[in-house]
Amino acid sequence: MDFLTVLGLAAATLTTIAFLPQMFKTWQTKSAKDVSFVMLITFISGVFLWLIYGIYLKALPIILANSITLLFNLIILWLKIKYR
């Protein structure tokens, strides 16, 4: 694997797993009032478009990273609505 591929994979892994600690924090504290609802809706819409983009390009890394990011952010949105 060349340097650029490793760099891209590291970047994709970090920007994907970043939402795990937010998910667990919201789950534990049962509070997400400081997390912007507009941010979540806008970000989820964007990640959904990235997913479609990846599917069009048949690019597995884009599909994988954005599916997981989409799932994590939908769970954060659900927790925010649940604990509002």
Added chain:
Amino acid sequence: MDFLTVLGLAAATLTTIAFLPQMFKTWQTKSAKDVSFVMLITFISGVFLWLIYGIYLKALPIILANSITLLFNLIILWLKIKYR
């Protein structure tokens, strides 16, 4: 511009501007205790790697989107530390 380029630009725009409402919310409420510190650090590290990746590829859209996302998230991190 073809459909795929428009789709990619729309996706990049949404996942970039998404952090604006979070920035303004934190600025206004002076509170970000529900926003995960570990998420911010992990996400900022990932976006920084995406930026390096874009610079290596000389890909202006990747450079632009990730510079702005990095800036917004650094401001959110600064506000979180300031209002802790």
